Amino acid sequence: MTGSVIELTRAVKRYGPVLALNDLTLDVGPGITGLVGPNAAGKSTIIGLVTGLMPPTAGKVRVLGGDPWDDTPLRGRIGYCPDSERVWPGMTGRQLVTRLGIYSGIEPAEAARRAEDALSEIGLAAAMDKPVTQYSKGMRQKAKLCQAVLHRPELLVLDEPLNGVDPLSRVEILKRLRDMAGQGMSILVSSHVLHELETAIDRVVLIHRGRLLAEGTVEEIRDLLDEHPHSVRLESPEPRKLASALLQLDGVVGVQIVDDRTVDATTRDPGQFYGTLPDIVTGSGLTVEALWSPDSNLEAVFRYLVKGGGG
């Protein structure tokens, strides 16, 4: 596919008195695009507009040539992986993925077959008949990813898919996104941390306070952000061992044990940090159960960019 996949033209979105999107014009093409911004920047609002969950207050939204709010069949060409952790009570991974596949227009038997294949491929074969509410964060994200792509959409939209996910699951999810993009799927993925996406994405859109702040290739945007120290919070049953392993990483300038499960690390080279962390974890036999990049990172960078320091 060539040309625009997503077009927002002077899009405005208000929630009562709150202005979530402010006259935003955006053109997203094929490939993987990262939608990056701090909390309340407007990322979820853009995703809501693109997936047809809400109409704009003003302006125009076109996705794959149609209006996702009014065009019901069009939504069958879009896959959506929400940030929300909530699913129907008691529903297993297999039931969730199968049922949502059926809702996307797949025949029930075919949906069941595809769900089993997809969950097995992504490493949830043993857990697919357990309730999703018993899944770890990483397992839930994988199940949500499966439901989003079961109907083989042309556009996949993911809202913070790596938030809180353990390092190995991150690698798997990013690899899966690259594979899907290689097969021609366009992908829009949001995050409040550019560095966790940068190995997978082609282009970056920076959003701040409902406005487009910058857009470009990963390299262009990274140059703007890398001057700032970046902190990462990790959860592990062995925080001391983890802290000492982290200090071996190039670019790590500080490590702090917060409590008996939590370690904070500060790095000046986030790209390398996220790239080598899985190897360190597996090589040293450590367990990292969750990984977050606090939103304050990006807030600091955005304050810097808004002031014009980024050029």
Place this chain on the structure above:
Amino acid sequence: MPATAPLMARLYLDTVVRTKRTLIVGLVLVLVALLFAVAGILAQGPKERLGLYYLFLFGGPAGIVLQFCALFFGAAAAADEVENGTAVYLLSRPLSRPLTFLGRLAAAWGVLAVLMSVLNLLVGLFTGGPTHLHRILLAEIPILVGCGVYVALFSLLALLVRNALAVGAVVSLLWDFPLSSVPIDLHLLTLRYPLLCLVRGVAMDYEDPDYQALWSSGMYRVFEQSPWTSFVVLLLAFAAMTVVATRLSARRPVNLRQTQ
């Protein structure tokens, strides 16, 4: 495109059955049936037992139970997916939004209709007995109509206000139930009044002197109406509420910040 309404009806049934509210509703219905069973056993003779059935239909129990069950199931049809944060999965699919709502509304009506029909049948048999089976079965017609009307009312309410259960309880307790029994024209502004007319018209033998004696000092203008008038009024009310609720539901956006 998937067959939206049946899929959404099935999802509603699958999820609503697992909720505590359904257990509470079920327990209330069992309790009501047991009370009337005991009263039927203790009653002196067939006339008194039939009077108990009239009491069930007209005196409040059927109406109150129906309204409260409709409140639970109707509000769930309109608001559960949004409140549970699962609406994002449904509304981002190629599912028709009006049919999503109508499928859930139909399922809510179906659950309520089955529960209330069984309750009516049990209470009718425990009190009036098999000799009045034709009346008991005819009374199912207004009960089914009432289930539809009240489910539509409370689902509409759930789309209009945040705390639909509390507001619905107020509507039932302070408006619909008391005003349907007052002998002034305000009862025309309730749904229960035409429903009582319908029950009276299709299921009761109002030439029966025993029946007249039992109910000669109560809600009296109910009996002035033709059942067809009541039926048409209820049908129009149902259609109007369903149309408005469907339109509201179809145009209601999902705020992603509230689902996280």
